[in-house]
Amino acid sequence: MISLDKKFENLFLNVSIQAALSSYYLIGKKNKQAADKAAVDTMRSELNKIDMKGKIVIGEGELDKAPMLYIGEKLGTMSGPELDIAVDPLEGTNFVANNLPGALSVISLANKSNLFSAPETYMNKISTNILDKDVIDLDFPLKKNINNLAEYKNKKPENLTACILDRPRHKHIIEQLINLRVKLKLITDGDISGALLVTDEKFGVDIFLGIGGGPEGVLAASALDAYNCNFQGRFLFETDEDKSRASKMGIKDFNKKYELNEIISGDSIFCATGITSGDLVSGIEIHEDEFISETLITHKSTGLKKIIKTKQKF
Numbered sequence: 001m002i003s004l005d006k007k008f009e010n011l012f013l014n015v016s017i018q019a020a021l022s023s024y025y026l027i028g029k030k031n032k033q034a035a036d037k038a039a040v041d042t043m044r045s046e047l048n049k050i051d052m053k054g055k056i057v058i059g060e061g062e063l064d065k066a067p068m069l070y071i072g073e074k075l076g077t078m079s080g081p082e083l084d085i086a087v088d089p090l091e092g093t094n095f096v097a098n099n100l101p102g103a104l105s106v107i108s109l110a111n112k113s114n115l116f117s118a119p120e121t122y123m124n125k126i127s128t129n130i131l132d133k134d135v136i137d138l139d140f141p142l143k144k145n146i147n148n149l150a151e152y153k154n155k156k157p158e159n160l161t162a163c164i165l166d167r168p169r170h171k172h173i174i175e176q177l178i179n180l181r182v183k184l185k186l187i188t189d190g191d192i193s194g195a196l197l198v199t200d201e202k203f204g205v206d207i208f209l210g211i212g213g214g215p216e217g218v219l220a221a222s223a224l225d226a227y228n229c230n231f232q233g234r235f236l237f238e239t240d241e242d243k244s245r246a247s248k249m250g251i252k253d254f255n256k257k258y259e260l261n262e263i264i265s266g267d268s269i270f271c272a273t274g275i276t277s278g279d280l281v282s283g284i285e286i287h288e289d290e291f292i293s294e295t296l297i298t299h300k301s302t303g304l305k306k307i308i309k310t311k312q313k314f
Contacts, residue, residue: 002111003267003301005081011050012107012271017293017310019043019089020105020273023096024284024291027103027276032093036060039089039105040069047085052076054109057117058086058215071119084115086219092190095276102190102278107271108222114266116218116258118235119245123214125233127195127224128207136207138232138257142176149207157182163194164210173210192272193280195220196296199227203279211236221263223270226298226305231260267301281307289314 022042026035040060047054054075060068069075069087076083085107090096092103108115128136128149135148150157158181164170166186177184185205187194191212197205217233224231237243237254246254273295274281281294290313298305 004109004111004269004299006299006302008109008269009297009299009302009304012109012269013273013295013297013308013310015043015046015050016105016107016271016273016295017312018046019107020275020284020293021291023090023103023105023275024286027096028099030097032097035096036090036093043087043089043105043107044069044075047075048077050076051080053078053080053082054085055083055112056087057084057115058108058218060087060089060120060215071117082112084110084112084117086115086215086222088192088216088219090275091192091216091272092275094189095278099276100188101276101283102187102193102280103275103283104190104193104272104278104280105275106192106219106273108219108264108268110222110264110268111266114264115222115268116263117249118214118218118251119242119249121214121242121246122211122236122238123217123233124211124236125195125217125220125231126207126209127198127220127229127231129198129227129229131228131230136230138234142173142209143180145207145209146177146180146182153206155206159183160206161185161204163187163197163205163208165189165191165194165212167211170210190278192216192220193278195231196223196272197279199224199229218263219270221260222268223272223296223298225260225264225268226270226300226303229260231263233258233263267299269300270296270298272296
């Protein structure tokens with residue numbers, strides 16, 4: 001495994017902090033497009049300062065959807081290592097627009113060809129902190145996964161907590177979980193942070209599951225890899241256009257279940273900076289001529305897994 005230089009920890013930490021700060025000024029302004037654009041513009045500007053040959057492989061759209069950070073966009077000074085970059089400049093646009101908890105600015109990087117490239121589409125996914133084979137699997141019926149999880153953790157199903165997006169498409173899953181007496185943590189948005197709640201017992205989440213954004217699944221997988229957690233995902237290509245874009249990216253089997261090591265291979269760095277305070281990290285705080293930020297940062301090869309609190313002058 002070729003490790004990423006430690007200098008990229010601070011460089012990409014700064015990228016996510018600056019993008020978060022840009023969105024902070026639009027908290028509660030009821031304009032999610034403006035908040036997203038502020039984060040995108042700042043992230044692009046900061047990435048272009050880094051000595052690298054960067055390429056967006058997971059972005060907010062494609063070339064015709066600029067000014068988003070689009071899939072295939074080249075970034076950096078074009079000198080230095082070739083890096084694959086995944087971004088969600090503002091996860092939780094509604095959170096910022098409506099001044100709600102949990103908005104993040106998120107970025108991940110890996111060496112070239114080590115980060116899965118996929119179009120912006122939905123993904124059926126599941127994450128736990130269990131690596132043992134045949135305990136949790138995306139292909140198992142929900143009841144089997146819950147019973148296996150309960151037995152593995154020596155708990156009763158009613159003492160398990162499942163995190164899932166509160167969406168009409170999950171009505172049947174939620175009803176099954178209720179019938180199994182599993183505790184629910186329903187989230188309205190933000191399924192990167194939802195997937196990461198399995199990383200630490202303090203969050204009280206045993207399993208994350210359901211259908212959410214594919215790009216968010218890849219980003220979450222980068223951090224979950226550093227925590228030695230389990231993740232599986234299956235992209236949902238519902239239209240011919242989705243399948244055509246996927247084919248152009250080299251995806252041949254539209255029904256394939258991807259294991260974590262197929263989504264992210266080798267070394268990676270992940271940064272998620274809080275904009276509004278949520279489960280993972282606190283949001284931006286402004287004090288006169290300085291601001292305080294919190295970022296969850298992971299670096300697989302160095303074992304870095306921590307929340308970094310920074311205080312900076314404007």
